[in-house]
């Protein structure tokens with residue numbers, strides 16, 4: 001318990017994203033750390049006001065220490081590019097849990113709870129205006145609801161200064177390609193909100 005408190009104290013003292021990354025990379029607050037090769041903090045432009053949040057690292061992410069670099073990540077990059085967004089310019093990408101769950105299972109409630117202070121501090125320092133919640137885990141955790149993603153997607157939720165858009169996780173599109181239109185529609189709403197709140201001159205190939 002004392003160790004846990006010490007960790008939270010260190011977390012709260014992080015002055016910038018770089019300092020926070022160094023602390024989170026030392027995190028051992030749940031058992032996921034024992035089964036993964038490294039903590040995947042997230043990446044992108046630290047000044048971006050558009051944040052994308054997924055569930056947790058998969059095998060490729062665990063190996064490379066970067067979020068969304070496998071097949072689903074490549075699809076996400078394509079969706080972003082079609083919206084005029086580049087990974088290291090317009091967005092910052094992270095996950096609810098920073099360590100890979102064994103066999104890519106969904107993180108359980110205890111693991112999510114243990115990692116939440118890390119996510120909260122990331123959001124605190126990044127100060128996004130828009131967050132895209134990719135999949136049920138991110139949407140349910142951040143919106144504090146048990147509703148499934150098919151109910152949540154495509155609607156804006158606002159908390160404080162942040163607008164949240166839940167949509168399907170890109171990995172879901174491999175099994176259910178019929179969801180692609182919904183994801184595209186959701187990202188069109190994100191582009192519109194981005195123009196409204198962040199950059200009125202944002203252009204994208206299909207708009």
Ligand code: SF4
Nearest residue numbers: 027029030033099115
């Ligand atoms: S998943 Fe999160 S809480 Fe668990 S060890 Fe990794 S960084 Fe820490």
